[in-house]
């Protein structure tokens with residue numbers, strides 16, 4: 001229904017202010033993203049994902065002592081009870097890792113020692129948030145092992161979250177460069193304002209439900225190809241194109257068919273997505289290092305045509321897709337990597353929502369019939 005008929009209605013809530021936050025800011029005009037005042041480029045290039053997660057949850061960058069204590073807590077909280085693995089083992093092998101992640105958190109929830117604390121208990125919410133961030137890479141990594149017929153591995157306390165994910169997925173120690181690429185991509189994916197999945201998390205806990213129900217809502221919302229699922233779709237698209245010489249004809253044909261090009265466009269950024277700028281550099285450098293530059297070449301052609309013909313630019317999912325591919329990560333784990341990262345932003349938002357809660361309940365415009373007459377079932 002056209003928005004012009006209803007001046008107060010904005011389809012998709014575009015431009016509608018859904019709340020106040022101190023967690024992150026998207027400055028569309030300058031293509032800038034800040035987490036609690038820090039430019040995401042600085043956090044990704046100089047800091048670790050753990051520092052970013054701490055910043056999002058506790059509101060400031062940790063000093064050395066706080067960081068060491070946070071890392072120790074994350075290491076201690078990284079494993080999940082055996083019952084969670086037993087639950088994951090019941091799923092058919094064809095189960096998508098996003099569904100594995102959702103079940104993993106749903107199965108763990110009642111084991112959280114703070115699970116039955118009131119929804120507005122700030123300290124308990126922070127403890128739950130840290131457990132969720134700590135366990136995400138284990139649930140996704142060992143979930144992947146289980147669906148591929150392998151036994152779960154015990155996480156190593158000395159690993160970072162990025163290393164834990166790579167170690168569990170591949171079963172070998174990750175090299176430093178791979179771990180660094182993964183770590184910086186986790187920082188880029190950690191938080192992004194009132195995006196669809198974060199908003200779903202906030203809506204869920206605003207009923208005074210719990211953080212784990214919120215995480216399950218977030219994972220379910222992130223799964224779709226218009227949101228987190230775009231990184232997997234973008235890689236399938238690059239594979240379909242195959243070689244740089246086919247890219248120009250492919251993209252023109254797709255645009256002529258009015259296809260959505262996955263990994264392009266963003267509700268908030270009408271110019272560049274700053275995360276994509278950073279991730280493109282990482283992906284191109286990986287291509288040079290591995291000698292596999294064709295994905296970057298195809299990407300350049302698609303980006304140029306999209307910019308010239310549609311004035312639409314890549315979002316972070318586009319370069320992340322071929323960066324992860326060059327790291328040898330199975331394509332259907334790309335969106336779960338987003339989960340590993342975004343648990344930090346989701347939980348920060350849920351804690352913030354519950355600290356100053358009001359039920360989220362928008363109105364809708366009714367356009368159905370208004371004066372139907374009741375007819376008994378046998379006379380219809």
Ligand SMILES: CC(C)(COP(=O)(O)OP(=O)(O)OC[C@H]1O[C@@H](n2cnc3c(N)ncnc32)[C@H](O)[C@@H]1OP(=O)(O)O)[C@@H](O)C(=O)NCCC(=O)NCCS
Nearest residue numbers: 225226227230259260261262263264265266267312315317
């Ligand atoms: C992200 C997205 C959902 C934002 O969409 P939105 O703000 O609702 O904007 P719309 O989908 O209404 O698009 C506005 C216009 O741009 C076009 N457009 C937007 N993204 C496009 C894309 N990826 N490919 C082709 N055209 C696109 C739409 O077709 C539409 O054109 P029209 O006005 O001629 O119909 C959208 O850009 C998209 O679907 N992208 C692909 C999926 C993706 O990469 N998602 C990850 C986001 S981080």
